[in-house]
Amino acid sequence: MTAYDVAVIGLGAMGSAALFHLARRGRRVVGIEQFEPGHDRGSSHGESRAIRLGYFEHPSYVPLARRAYENWRELERLAGEKVLTVTGVLEIGKPGSVIVEGSLAASRLHGLEHEVLDTGEIAKRYSQFTLPRDYSAVWQPDGGFLQPELANALHLKLARAAGAEMLVNTPVLGVEPTSGGVRVVLEGCVIEAANVVIAAGPWIAGLVPELKPHLVLSRQVLCWFAPREPDAVRLGKLPVFIIDGEDDIAYGFPDFSGSGFKCASHHGSGIWTRADEARQDAGPADEKRMRDFLEAYLPAAAGPLKNMRTCIYTKTPDEDFVIDLSPEDPRIVIASPCSGHGYKFASVIGEVLADLAIKGETRHDISRFAIGRLRGAVA
Template identity: 45%
Template sequence: MPGYDAIVIGVGGMGSAAVYHLAKRGLKVLGLEQFEIPHELGSSHGHSRMIRYTLQEHPSYVPLVRRAYELWHALEQSARETLVVTTGSVRAGPPDSDFYLGAIEACDMHQIPYEILGNTEVNKRFPGYQFPDGISSVYQADGGFLLPELCIVSHAQVAEEAGAEIHSGETVLGWEVQGDDVQVRTNRDTYSAARLVITAGAWAAKLVPHVAPYAVPERQVLGWFKPDRPELFTPENFPVFGIWTEEGRYYGFPNYSVPGFKIGRAHHLKQKVDPDDMDREIHADDEEILRGFTSRYFPLAAGDLLDTKTCIYTNTPDEQFMIGVLPDQPQVSVAAGFSGHGFKFASVIGEIMADLAQNGETSHNIDLFRLDRFDS
């Protein structure tokens, strides 16, 4: 008999949610995390992660984020913590850009209310913004951000209260299917389970050869700048945003929990990396990419650089997720390749992974994320 009903490798954003949902269903579950819980070496840190309905990535994400909101609020009740901060969200760009039009399409398809604001209107309503002519915005009132470290801790704590066993600082060395079960070897012990769930983020490629060619880690940099007018950059006065510009695609957040206006550029310097050997230092060109944009579009926030962090995107060729049961190994399911826009869905991804582990299928529509879609 296996020692566990399920083992989850990786207890970050997705894995902590998977452990939580499996434990809440009464399964005997073990979560294995190579670092501390939480940590700053992967993709689930940085004090804030955006959540929004303006999902220009694909309209299929809207039902998932709707369910994610429900599950985050349920976790807030169970953990007695605030995990979701509502600010409203802005998706902006040239009016003929796919980025802007895709946000409208997603909302229209799923009857999500929104407003269209020209640059003058958005700058007047939110004076921390200084968008130039030629930029249109989709404003949606329900957007905001999650507190990622607290989300992970809350999922893990409530999972342990439901009977889950979670080990931090334990590195998985390998796994193999043995008959109907799966054996997992770590630097401490060997474990067996009826099902294996792999939610290892940037390390998924090292554990799952099937996804390795398609889930590619990339270095990302975040910065926090000191506003000249901090009252304009509070959650009450400053919606989270994403914008497509000639400088690239940027995203940002108000002051919250730590000082500073938070800013990042999607795909930063497009540096493919090994997560175990990534440059985590911040260099002058990293700061300039963030400061130059901030000075043009949010000049009242372009003060001293207060803090920086590196994180990791794990990108797929189409920037959609990879979720499913491994072919020829039905005991094993994987979620990977979240391409810089996954954390908001972590609560529902955990539910999906629990479904796959327990039943081999899920009622959620995950056709967009098929593991075999890149196979020739």
């Protein structure tokens, strides 16, 4: 039996960042991961994740996004590697689009740099798009993408350098509050910690049963295409974008590593009842869905398929996060699920989780993410 200040369960996006912030503050901390870090069974793989300041989901996310940018740049400074690339973000939609109107409202409320573009102006700047005449867009120059596998690995590397311990390929069987702390039950082993952070992604319901009725595990497919016109989608020519189209909402990234043009639908393509059911099972129907979208809106990218990967959105009914102290015991911090739009915030959520584990509170406004709001709501 070993005593720690904090045990962090799950070392994906949020857990790796929490481990880093806790270790950096001098806490005796252990991170526990059921697989190898960097695995492709959850939500933190796939080469790139979008980041933006103007937030169509809700304006209250903007202060967290600002802090996330600061923390990503600090991670780069400490690690000596680049994880955030600014390309600008183009959010495109039909009249009345929630994406366009929401991003515009958030940008205006928080005084963010942005432009509203009609299809004529979009065509002048980015002629590779083919859009209906009545579409418009919000352009955010600060947007871009993160490299999730690299960023997670750097958080873990720096955490270890600051004294964090790690247990990998080690499933957690239970989390049990005691009079003296919190017991983390492993196979053949028990760990004692003063506080525990549960950042288990799509597996979180197994450790926080209160969440189970409120979560949906959405199957998401990422596609990479060899573009018909490589120059049209290379880094420097194409920004990160999201299009609220007639039949789907999809997003894409410039080809920055030679792996191809990456795109995906924001809508799911199936539901898993348990995270362990997830498989790398993308097939022809998934390819057709994205190819049809590209033929309609970005035909320059619609060349031969190079690769497909599945990942998981762990969604709440209102699609906001859950970041809170457990109502069962305040020594347990519940982290995520992030409903498919959380990765960009990992650097600041790690900071928030360290605050909650150490002090039971944080200076960041996370009132929107309280677990109590889910009572009575069913996914």
